[in-house]
Amino acid sequence: MxxxxxxxxxxxxxxxxxxxxxxxxxxxxxxxxxxxxxxxxxxxxxxxxxxxxxxxxxxxxxxxxxxxxxxxxxxxxxxxxxxxxxxxxxxxxxxxxxxxxxxxxxxxxxxxxxxxxxxxxxxxxxxxxxxxxxxxxxxxxxxxxxxxxxxxxxxxxxxxxxxxxxxxxxxxxxxxxxxxxxxxxxxxxxxxxxxxxxxxxxxxxxxxxxxxxxxxxxxxxxxxxxxxxxxxxxxxxxxxxxxxxxxxxxxxxxxxxxxxxxxxxxxxxxxxxxxxxxxxxxxxxxxxxxxxxxxxxxxxxxLPVADELLATAVGPRFRLGEARLVPSYDLTADDVDPDRYWRGPSWFNTAWLIHRGLVQLKQTSYADALRADVLTLARTTNFAEYLNPFTGEPHGAQSFSWTAALALDLAEA
Incomplete structure (x- = not known):
């Protein structure tokens, strides 16, 4: 990888x-x-x-x-x-x-x-x-x-x-x-x-x-x-x-x-x-x-409200630890679209930012699981721009630079 x-x-x-x-x-x-x-x-x-x-x-x-x-x-x-x-x-x-x-x-x-x-x-x-x-x-x-x-x-x-x-x-x-x-x-x-x-x-x-x-x-x-x-x-x-x-x-x-x-x-x-x-x-x-x-x-x-925010991340709206990476939109919303640009798909850069927050909060289990998901999906999607949060199906460009770069960074974490 x-x-x-x-x-x-x-x-x-x-x-x-x-x-x-x-x-x-x-x-x-x-x-x-x-x-x-x-x-x-x-x-x-x-x-x-x-x-x-x-x-x-x-x-x-x-x-x-x-x-x-x-x-x-x-x-x-x-x-x-x-x-x-x-x-x-x-x-x-x-x-x-x-x-x-x-x-x-x-x-x-x-x-x-x-x-x-x-x-x-x-x-x-x-x-x-x-x-x-x-x-x-x-x-x-x-x-x-x-x-x-x-x-x-x-x-x-x-x-x-x-x-x-x-x-x-x-x-x-x-x-x-x-x-x-x-x-x-x-x-x-x-x-x-x-x-x-x-x-x-x-x-x-x-x-x-x-x-x-x-x-x-x-x-x-x-x-x-x-x-x-x-x-x-x-x-x-x-x-x-x-x-x-x-x-x-x-x-x-x-x-x-x-x-x-x-x-x-x-x-x-x-x-x-x-x-x-x-x-x-x-x-x-x-x-x-x-x-x-x-x-x-x-x-x-x-961040003083980090615990409340983490509870939302792992709850039904985003299902951190269950969905692939972190969905871009509330999964319980009536108009969520898991394949359309920023209206439901998961992205590698936002996953990287949230992983950084999890590490700072010493949420080791969530951080390790998200890191592993990034590394796996970067490889299996040929470094896709974004992906379906349920299936992991790639969308957008492939050989996408920030996907490759952030996977490299997490590989060194």
């Missing part, structure tokens, strides 16, 4: 970064690169460093790390929305998208450093960009009144068509049919992907943001949501920035303070019925959809 996983990362390596999939995702994706670096550190620490540093070269002057850095070597129409749609560039001139993805990068940088602690130069190079990235989120994306960071597009959650986004998306008038051409269904079954209606709404949201110059204060965001996964990963990365700061002789206190404030706000604003739920800032309410995003705070160090 280790050799096969390393081979996947080799075949998807471009020389400066790793594409998630040669067919479906032929550019560099933000949180993919973070997960990939976590596994790459066991193959080549140098490549893991390059993965993260190349992504930071796509950072904007305002500090945001865009969710896609486009490769000039890939045909411009190979992926939609491509660079001609986004019309965006980084401070260094890289063509990018204009939205972001969950901020797990500082944690990935810290773990990469730990694979070779003799090289502090890496931390010195990435620390300023990571601080600026978190500063952008804190200063420009705190759209509510409790301090949590908001996402302004479903793609920013990383869980693109989660059922949690159905109600806020219903406010969005979709881009006209025929005004865009999807490329994802060229490489994956249409029944596994978001619907054309949802895709039209994604395009409309992105176009509105683009047409307002990606200005968070001026854009009339029809979609503005406090997502528990996004904020939980920001907390984890703030803890990592504190560790990096100590190593570099900097003051860790601001990072620890921000992490503590976010943790308090996360619980106060989003925790209910034993799980974290997203808050729709336009409607002002919690969204009554229980998704795997609501379990990701298990990875937050010292």
């Amino acid at each position: 280790r050799a096969d996983a390393a081979a996947v990362l080799d075949q998807n390596w471009t020389g400066r970064s790793t594409v998630p999939s040669r067919s479906l995702y032929p550019h560099q994706w933000s949180w993919d690169s973070a997960f990939i670096a976590i596994g790459l550190r066991h193959v080549s620490v140098e490549r893991a460093r390059t993965e993260l540093e190349s992504l930071l070269q796509a950072q904007w002057a305002d500090g945001r790390i865009p969710h896609i850095a486009f490769s000039p070597d890939v045909p411009r129409d190979a992926y939609f929305p491509g660079p001609d749609f986004w019309q965006a560039r980084s401070a260094g001139g890289t063509e990018t998208s204009g939205i972001v993805q969950p901020p797990i990068h500082a944690l990935a940088a810290w773990l990469t450093y730990q694979a070779d602690p003799a090289d502090q130069g890496f931390l010195e190079r990435v620390y300023p960009g990571l601080v600026a990235w978190h500063g952008y989120l804190r200063d420009r994306r705190t759209l509510g009144d409790a301090g949590l960071v908001a996402i302004v597009h479903p793609w920013e959650s990383g869980m693109d068509n989660s059922p949690a986004w159905d109600s806020p998306l219903a406010r969005v008038t979709p881009a006209p049919a025929g005004s865009f051409v999807r490329r994802d269904t060229d490489h994956a079954a249409a029944g596994d992907r978001p619907t054309d209606l949802d895709y039209g709404r994604y395009v409309e949201l992105a176009a509105t943001y683009r047409d307002h110059g990606y200005d968070d204060r001026e854009t009339p965001h029809a979609f503005a949501v406090e997502d528990p996964c996004f904020n939980a990963l920001l907390i984890c990365s703030e803890h990592a920035l504190a560790d990096i700061a100590v190593t570099l002789g900097q003051d860790p206190a601001p990072h620890r303070q921000y992490a503590a404030e976010l943790t308090d706000a996360l619980i106060e604003r989003l925790f209910t019925d034993g799980i974290f739920r997203a808050r729709d800032l336009r409607a002002g309410d919690l969204i009554p959809a229980d998704t795997v995003a609501g379990l990701i705070p298990l990875a937050v160090p010292g």
